[in-house]
Amino acid sequence: MSTETAATPAVPKPLVANEGLKSASNFLRGTIAEQLLDTSTGAISEDNGQLTKFHGLYLQDDRDQRNALKKAGKEKAFSFMLRVRLPGGRCTPAQWLVLDRLADQVAAPSLRLTTRQTFQFHGVLKPNLRPLIRGMHQVLLDSIAACGDVNRNVMAAPNPERSALLQRVYEHARAWSEFALPKTRAYHEIWLGDELVAGGEPEAEPMYGPTYLPRKFKTAFALPPSNDVDIFSQDLGFIAIVGDDGRLAGYNVTVGGGQGMSHGNDKTYPRLADVLGFITPEHVNAVGHAVLTTQRDFGDRTDRKHARLKYTIADRGLEWFRAEVERRAGLTFAGARRFEFTTIEDPHGWQRCADGSWFYGLHILSGRIKDVPGWPMKTALREIAAVHTGDFRLTPSQNLSISGVSDAQKPAIYALLAKHGLANENARSGLRLNALSCVALPTCGLALGESERMLPTLLEKLEPVLAAAGLGADAISLRVTGCPNGCARPYLAEIGFVAKAPNKYALYLGASYNGTRLNRLFVPSITPDDAVVLLTPIIQRYAAERQPGEGFGDWCDRAVLPKDATFHSVGTKA
Numbered sequence: 001m002s003t004e005t006a007a008t009p010a011v012p013k014p015l016v017a018n019e020g021l022k023s024a025s026n027f028l029r030g031t032i033a034e035q036l037l038d039t040s041t042g043a044i045s046e047d048n049g050q051l052t053k054f055h056g057l058y059l060q061d062d063r064d065q066r067n068a069l070k071k072a073g074k075e076k077a078f079s080f081m082l083r084v085r086l087p088g089g090r091c092t093p094a095q096w097l098v099l100d101r102l103a104d105q106v107a108a109p110s111l112r113l114t115t116r117q118t119f120q121f122h123g124v125l126k127p128n129l130r131p132l133i134r135g136m137h138q139v140l141l142d143s144i145a146a147c148g149d150v151n152r153n154v155m156a157a158p159n160p161e162r163s164a165l166l167q168r169v170y171e172h173a174r175a176w177s178e179f180a181l182p183k184t185r186a187y188h189e190i191w192l193g194d195e196l197v198a199g200g201e202p203e204a205e206p207m208y209g210p211t212y213l214p215r216k217f218k219t220a221f222a223l224p225p226s227n228d229v230d231i232f233s234q235d236l237g238f239i240a241i242v243g244d245d246g247r248l249a250g251y252n253v254t255v256g257g258g259q260g261m262s263h264g265n266d267k268t269y270p271r272l273a274d275v276l277g278f279i280t281p282e283h284v285n286a287v288g289h290a291v292l293t294t295q296r297d298f299g300d301r302t303d304r305k306h307a308r309l310k311y312t313i314a315d316r317g318l319e320w321f322r323a324e325v326e327r328r329a330g331l332t333f334a335g336a337r338r339f340e341f342t343t344i345e346d347p348h349g350w351q352r353c354a355d356g357s358w359f360y361g362l363h364i365l366s367g368r369i370k371d372v373p374g375w376p377m378k379t380a381l382r383e384i385a386a387v388h389t390g391d392f393r394l395t396p397s398q399n400l401s402i403s404g405v406s407d408a409q410k411p412a413i414y415a416l417l418a419k420h421g422l423a424n425e426n427a428r429s430g431l432r433l434n435a436l437s438c439v440a441l442p443t444c445g446l447a448l449g450e451s452e453r454m455l456p457t458l459l460e461k462l463e464p465v466l467a468a469a470g471l472g473a474d475a476i477s478l479r480v481t482g483c484p485n486g487c488a489r490p491y492l493a494e495i496g497f498v499a500k501a502p503n504k505y506a507l508y509l510g511a512s513y514n515g516t517r518l519n520r521l522f523v524p525s526i527t528p529d530d531a532v533v534l535l536t537p538i539i540q541r542y543a544a545e546r547q548p549g550e551g552f553g554d555w556c557d558r559a560v561l562p563k564d565a566t567f568h569s570v571g572t573k574a
Contacts, residue, residue, distance in 0.1 A: 013302035021047055022149070022211045027184035027203050028054045036190075042078035042126050054150060054212070055187050056083045056143025057129070060122075064442040080124040081443065082107075082132060083146035087177035088156040088170045089117030089394035095139045096385040096392055100378065102135045110378065113367030115436055115488050116153045116218070117394045118146065122443055133191040144187050149213040151180035151292060155220035155229040158346075158393035159401050161353045166223055168248050169240050172284050173221040179285045180219075180292065182208055207289065207296075214299035215307035217292060218258075220396075221251075227341035227515040229396045232272040233257045233489050235309040236291050238284060239275075241337045250280040252336045253287055255321065256313040259486030262305060263500055270491040270518055271310040274318050276325065277333025290328035294321065341514040345434055345475055346395045348426040350410070357390065358410055359403040360417070363426050366437045366452045367398030380420035384413055398436060429463045430475040436489065440482025440499065447482035449499030454528060455480050458497070461532045469543035476552045477513055480505075491518050494553030495535070503527050507534075510557035519553065520561050 022028075030051040035044045044052065049059040062077040069076060084099075091099075099119060103111050108123030124132055136142060146153055156173035160166040183205055188194035205212070220229035223240040231237040234257045243249035257273030279287055291309075298316065300306045313321050326332055348361040364377065371378045381400070385392070390404020405413055417423045426433070438444070440451035458480065466472050479493035484506075490496035492515050496508035504525050511519035526534065538560060539552075546555050 015301050016304050016307075018050060018149070018304065019211050019301050021050055025051055026186075027205065027210065028182070028186040029184075029190065033190050036126065036129065039127075041075060043075070044126070052080075054145060054148030054182065055191070056085065056146035057081070058083075058147060058445075060443045060445055062123075062442050063445075063447075078126070079108075079122070079443075080126070080129060082121040082124055082129075082143050083114065083153070084119040084121075084136065085142055085144055085146045085153055085177070086118040086394065087154040087174045088160070089158050089396075090170075091119075091392040091394065092139075093385040093388045093390075093392065095141055097382065098135060098139045099141075100382050100385070102132055106132045106135075110368055110370035112439065113364060113369065113394050113398045113400065115367075115396060115398060115438070117155050117158070117396055118153045119394070120439070122439070130191055137192055142187070145180075145182055147216075149215055149217075150182055150208065151177075151213075151217045151219055153177070154180075155218075155234075155396055157221070157223050157226060157228055158395045159351075159353065159359050159403055161355050161357055161359070161404060162351070163354045165240065165242060165246075165248055168281070169221050169223050169238075172238070172281065173219075176219060176285060176288050180207070180288065182212070207293065209296065211301070213292070213296055214301045215304060217295065217309065219288065222341075224339045225342040227344050228346060230344065230489050230492055230515045231257075232515060233259050233270075233486075233492055234273060235295070236288060237273055239339055241278065241339060248281055249337070250278055251284065252276075252278050252339060253291075253333070255291055255325075256310045256318075258308045258310040259489050259491055260308065261484045261486070261491075263484050263506070265305065268305050270486060271314065272516070272518060273310075274313065275336045276318075276322050277335060278337050279331065279333065283329065283331055286329045286331070287325065290325040293328060294324050298324075341516060343475070344397070344477065344513065344515050346397050346399045346401075348399075348433065350414075356407075357403070358405040358407070359390075359393070359401045360405065360413060361395075361426070362400045362402065362417070362422070363428060363433055364399050365432065365435065366455060368452065374421060376420045377422065380416060380422050383420075384416050387412060387416075397434075429459075429466060429472050431462060431466055431478055432459050434475050434477045435459060435479065436477075436493075437480045438482055438487040444482060446485060447499065449482050449502050449504065451480045451482035451488070451499065458528050458532075461529070462535070465532065465536050465539055469539050471539065471543055474552070475513065477511070493519060494551065494556070497528070497531070500525055505531065507531050509538075509553070510561045511553045512557075513551040513553055517553070517557070520557075522561065 030048045032048050058081045065077045106128035107121040112120045154173045154177040156170050160170035217235045219236040220234045221238045222229050222231040237254035238251040241249045253276045254273035259270045261268040295309045393401040393403045437451045437455040440447035477493045478495045479488045479490040480497040481488045481490045482499045497505040507523040508519040509522045542555050
């Protein structure tokens, strides 16, 4: 008799709790409506807190007040953050005025422009959620799928009036955003008072299914030479390719980018997207559907830290993924076509468009629109919205374009900027104009340290160093985040600060300015002040040693960083 025994079959890993929660939620309803009526608390349950993300809402609390409230035996200062769905960042003046008014009436009075080209409201108390969403609805805005395990706000190059090409790309981005929306009526029932028609067809999610995606899913559209959307950081990307006739020939499709990671967990990492191949414009939605549903069916639902598309591709291989997408889309990718990215920076100041109109690119540090003494940004933009006949366009770099300005209206728009002291807002250092930050403290529950509140001080200390080296006007990307999840895309910055603890940051250097190479870990933990001391001689060396046209990140990658350092060759370069 053989002494060998059969191998014990591997026990499948259990699904994470979110999967059962989504499945049992009745298509994202849960008991949200019931808990909105509970006046005994400013919060909702943890389960409903997960579901409201699909409705564009995060439960938060003011962490600056936590200790004092705890000592007083009181509940945390709970409130909600709401993120607007705004594909391509387009907002009309009428919508702007309503959002501005709602911020004053039912939220913290500021508005914030995000790195995904949309608005965030902060400080929304539970009783004010419905008034906020219903107010937005009156001007055809919503927060559906702005968060959660779905396709989130779709990014595209702003100011499509600059050219017919940009307009077509914007239209494709908007069409994909609508196509990829969840079909559940939960949002309309809970927030807008719509009733499910009795006896109607059973509700279904034909694309997402009852458990939606394993994790969030981000899409962007880019038109070279600008990589303003950071296309290689996206789960799904479409790089517009211009034909010999000057028209849109199609798109190179990219998949598997992502910024999030966890400190101390080598199994998590930022990754640049891979290029799948080329498609013609009519196949955008079919390919998007195939990529999304492949991730739906094969993404990891047992570990949320391993659930993004980037890990599905890393585990199974790009060739397997390409074949699966081709099978589902019913097409074969053509070879990727040549493209080149040269910049990520928004155009600032007055810019002439192909249709004869103007737009004004306005720099807004960290995207924070508020009034402070000597800097009444919110008031200025409200007054502009009251007379503006074009659009507002939010950019991926947290800036704003006042778009569609006629020759006749241009002096009035500029006069309002000058009246409120904002006409020189773009006369800033190249570092400041290329700086991003996430919100972090005091509202983000994931923040390990400061970001938005720390960035101005960091800039004030670095700018004199750059000016002394003759680099004040040089475009150098700087990004700060309060945790390693990477909302401000810090791993694509030439200088990246990622918080690890209060006043302690991991310092990264060496990304390519055009967003085609990740940076690498330089110092695992450092204070901002010590980082300035450390960076000063590096900046001086760069000014003296750089080759013609060599960016700061490229020089650091060549001259400062060891070649075997973290993140050197993760993902695929363009």
